[in-house]
Amino acid sequence: MERGYSCVKFFRNKDEGARNMNCSECKAHISEFLDGELSDLSSKYVRKHLRSCSGCKRLADELSSLSFEIEQAMDSIQVPVDLEERILTSIRLEHNTASKQIWLTGLILIMLGIPILALSSPFSLSSLRLFFKTISVLMHTWLTLITIAVPPLLGLGITLVVALLAALGIYSLRALLKGLQANEVLS
Amino acid sequence: MIDLELIKQVRSGNEEAFARLLKHYTPYVYRTAFAFLHDEHESEDVAQEIFLKVYRSIRELQDISAFNAWLKRIITNSCLDRFRKQRPTPVSDTQLNLIVEKHPEKWDQHIEMQEAINQLIPEYREALILREWQGYDYQEIATLLSIPLGTVKSRIHGARVQLRKILSE
Numbered sequence: 321m322e323r324g325y326s327c328v329k330f331f332r333n334k335d336e337g338a339r340n341m342n343c344s345e346c347k348a349h350i351s352e353f354l355d356g357e358l359s360d361l362s363s364k365y366v367r368k369h370l371r372s373c374s375g376c377k378r379l380a381d382e383l384s385s386l387s388f389e390i391e392q393a394m395d396s397i398q399v400p401v402d403l404e405e406r407i408l409t410s411i412r413l414e415h416n417t418a419s420k421q422i423w424l425t426g427l428i429l430i431m432l433g434i435p436i437l438a439l440s441s442p443f444s445l446s447s448l449r450l451f452f453k454t455i456s457v458l459m460h461t462w463l464t465l466i467t468i469a470v471p472p473l474l475g476l477g478i479t480l481v482v483a484l485l486a487a488l489g490i491y492s493l494r495a496l497l498k499g500l501q502a503n504e505v506l507s
Numbered sequence: 508m509i510d511l512e513l514i515k516q517v518r519s520g521n522e523e524a525f526a527r528l529l530k531h532y533t534p535y536v537y538r539t540a541f542a543f544l545h546d547e548h549e550s551e552d553v554a555q556e557i558f559l560k561v562y563r564s565i566r567e568l569q570d571i572s573a574f575n576a577w578l579k580r581i582i583t584n585s586c587l588d589r590f591r592k593q594r595p596t597p598v599s600d601t602q603l604n605l606i607v608e609k610h611p612e613k614w615d616q617h618i619e620m621q622e623a624i625n626q627l628i629p630e631y632r633e634a635l636i637l638r639e640w641q642g643y644d645y646q647e648i649a650t651l652l653s654i655p656l657g658t659v660k661s662r663i664h665g666a667r668v669q670l671r672k673i674l675s676e
Contacts, residue, residue, distance in 0.1 A: 351664035355638065357645050383667050390639045390670075393620035397538045403551060404533045407558050408526055414559060 341369040346376045354384055514571045529558060532578065539582055542636045543590040545625045557585050583641060583651060590633060623673040631666035638663050 346369045352358045353366045370377045437444065466475035516524035536557055540550035560581055568577055624632060637643045637651065645663070649656045 348664075351667055352645075352660055355645070355663070357660070382671060386667060386671060387639055389616070389620055390624070390635070393617045393624070394538055394542050394640050396617040397541045397621070399534045399537045400547070400551065403537060403554065404526075404529050406551075407533070407555050408529060410555055411525075411559060411562050415562075 340372060341365050343369075343373060343376055346370070346373070347379065350376070350380055350383060354380065354387070511571055511574075514565070514574050518566050518568075518571070525562065528561075532558075536582055539636075539640065540586050540589075542624070542640055543586045543633065544593055545621070546593070549589060549593060553585055553589050557582055560585070579641070583637070583643075587633060587651070590629070619674065623670055626673055627666055627669055631662055631669060634659060634662035635666040635670070 346366055349358060349366055353363055358366065370380055513524050513527060517528055536554045537550055540553040544550050561578065568574065634648060637648045645656060645659045649659045
């Protein structure tokens with residue numbers, strides 16, 4: 321892909337090779353050239369200009385050594401000696417706190433859940449019965465409708481499509497929740 | 508370069524393996540944070556935050572061979588996020604002393620460079636660090652900063668020219 325747009329325009333507008341790139345055009349693209357972000361053709365013309373212009377060559381050399389000096393300066397940043405240990409300690413602390421919280425939440429749920437279940441067991445049983453009865457009626461209605469209204473093969477096809485859509489829905493929901501978690505980490 | 512076996516061990520909850528991973532990456536993580544923030548406490552805080560994110564979510568990493576790219580993205584995003592919330596701060600005396608003690612002959616030029624980078628406008632500074640220290644290409648920087656490719660080109664070039672000017676003053 322051609323990246324240096326104005327550089328390309330420069331070469332298209334002029335007779336290739338007939339005239340050298342001037343200094344301001346070269347300076348405008350010098351960083352892209354040094355970073356390897358110019359196309360082969362554009363790089364070739366910048367290189368050609370650098371061979372014939374000592375001022376631009378000096379600028380290219382200076383910017384190039386600047387990159388090296390930046391890296392060296394960053395490498396010289398002193399890392400606090402006990403940083404690793406402190407990070408590890410804080411992670412252990414967070415891990416232990418999280419484990420304790422899980423146990424505590426589980427215990428509270430059980431302690432709250434037992435009396436609620438005991439008190440509402442007749443209600444829970446009737447709710448369960450109602451749920452299964454509703455499912456059974458829905459299934460029966462669906463099968464009756466399918467058998468009466470459409471031919472058997474088409475009915476089977478529609479049932480399979482509905483089941484597939486339901487499975488896809490569950491899968492998408494899982495992927496969406498996973499994606500949200502991942503975005504939280506990367507943000 | 509860290510080996511995949513170590514990543515597998517970290518994912519299985521091996522604490523010793525995590526300590527080895529921490530030892531390997533702490534200098535790079537801290538230096539990257541310091542390059543952006545220029546503040547010891549903030550940099551330590553971000554380094555801690557980054558490793559906590561790694562610890563919590565390494566099991567969710569689908570392809571362990573992409574660990575380095577995944578970690579680099581966490582580092583960059585965490586640093587950029589903090590950098591945008593931060594107000595400019597000068598280099599601390601402790602940091603100066605640490606560098607002087609270790610490299611007395613070179614301290615002035617390294618400090619001078621760190622100070623010069625710190626004097627760049629924030630837009631130039633982040634683009635320059637992403638390119639020169641983290642090694643991202645222009646297209647990746649455009650994506651990370653949500654800016655057009657042309658703006659990346661002008662910011663990187665502008666940062667270098669400005670840096671050269673600051674250093675020559």
